Amino acid sequence: MLFTELLKMAGLSLVANKLRTVLTMLGIIIGVSAVIALVSVGMGVRKNVTDSISRLGSNLLMVMSGSSNRGGVRGGAGSVQTLTYDDAKAIKSKIKDVAYVSPTAQGSYQVVYGHENWSTTVTGVIPEYAAIQSLTMQSGIFFTEHDVDVRSRVAVIGTTVATNLFGSVNPVGKKIRVGNAPYTVIGLIASKGQSSVGQDQDDVVLIPLTTAQERLLGITYVRSINVQVANADKMDEVQANIEKLLRQRHRIRAGAEDDFNVRNLTSLMETMNETTTMITLLLGSIAGISLIVGGIGIMNIMMVSVTERTREIGIRKAIGATYNSIMMQFLIESTMISILGGIIGIFLGIGLAQAISKFGNFTTVISSESIIASFGFSLFVGVFFGMLPARKAAKLDPIDALRYE
Secondary structure (H helix, E strand, O other), X not given: OHHHHHHHHHHHHHHHOHHHHHHHHHHHHHHXXXXXXHHHHHHHHHHHXXXXXXXXXXXXXXXXXXXXXXXXXXXXXXXXXXXXXXXXXXHHHHOOOEEEEEEEEEEEEEEEEOOEEEEXXXXXXXXXXXXXXXXXXXXXXXXXXXXXXXXXXXXXXXXXXXXXXXXXXXXXXXXXXXXXXXXXXXXXXXXXXXXOXXXXXXXXXXXXXXXXXXHHHOOOOXXXXXXXXXXXXXXXXXXXXXXXXXXXXXXXXXXXOOOEEEEEHHXXXXXXXXXXXXXXXXXXXXXXXXXXXXXXXXXXXXXXXXXXXXXXXXXXXXXOOOHHHHHHHHHHHHHHHHHHXXXXXXXXXXXXXXXXXXXXXOOOOOOHHHHHXXXXXXXXXXXXXXXXXXXXXXXXXXXXXXXOO
């Protein structure tokens, strides 16, 4: 019964000073909404990075050519051509726990069909590339090992290329021109959409690797070798074995620098997740500072309220109000401010996150953890910063309080 009366009195006190209550609550509202919105942005960045790496394939190792070093000037990765199709075959046949291997070679070309043309990337691969990239066919088929062996002029295209060259017409069976040579479209890849960095994953033409090397690009090397490991626990072991095998094949002496590098995308994903988690925590911490400022505002207003209501406190103590009841009354007031501010802040924060996603063309992830944590912290702030004014009110001497003007 006493708690109900105290709750009613606290509510009446807050309603009697509406403007002051709203202004005090504003710090909590801003703090909670900022935490939710900024954490959702950080979680969105993490999701984008994870999705982008995952689209490259699970349990994936990427073997890239090394960098050149001429006269002390070092080129970028891939500036020397040291990898071959035979290297890829050796990895598949000699390294355990390798599920799929696909070397790649690519170039940019103008693709023509009738009066339509489109500039895109033409990539030479082998059939295992489809399994590594988890490609599914919207229509037609992917090319076979036989097509690779005989250097067939066949192509599998993405939906962006198909739309720009053929419109709504099914491209399967049609002939396109790449580098002044005709290629038959035998398959259309189902759309994969854009990557997290805005790259259109459907803007691609895939042809057999040997066709790309010998008939289109006129090269004997490959740009990279994609290796999918059968078991995630074997990633480091397979990577070490690949490095050892390629050093032997490329006749690299002990102590000499590799002319290739192997990138472990699983390790990269873990590193990026750690980085984005730290960014999310930093954003949340910065926003959390406004909650502390809001708590200081609550303490300040409650101190003013105690001063204004000194005679009221004296009268209540004179007619039998205890230390605990007086303290509870002011704690309930400060807690109510933080609870109401927290609830409003939750809805505002969710709305801000959704607005960022909709109008900023950026993925945000609203997590229940951030909502619970921000609301819990706002509740703690209300209790913590309301404690000092409540203690001050409860310790007032009733005689001095009654004399107060």
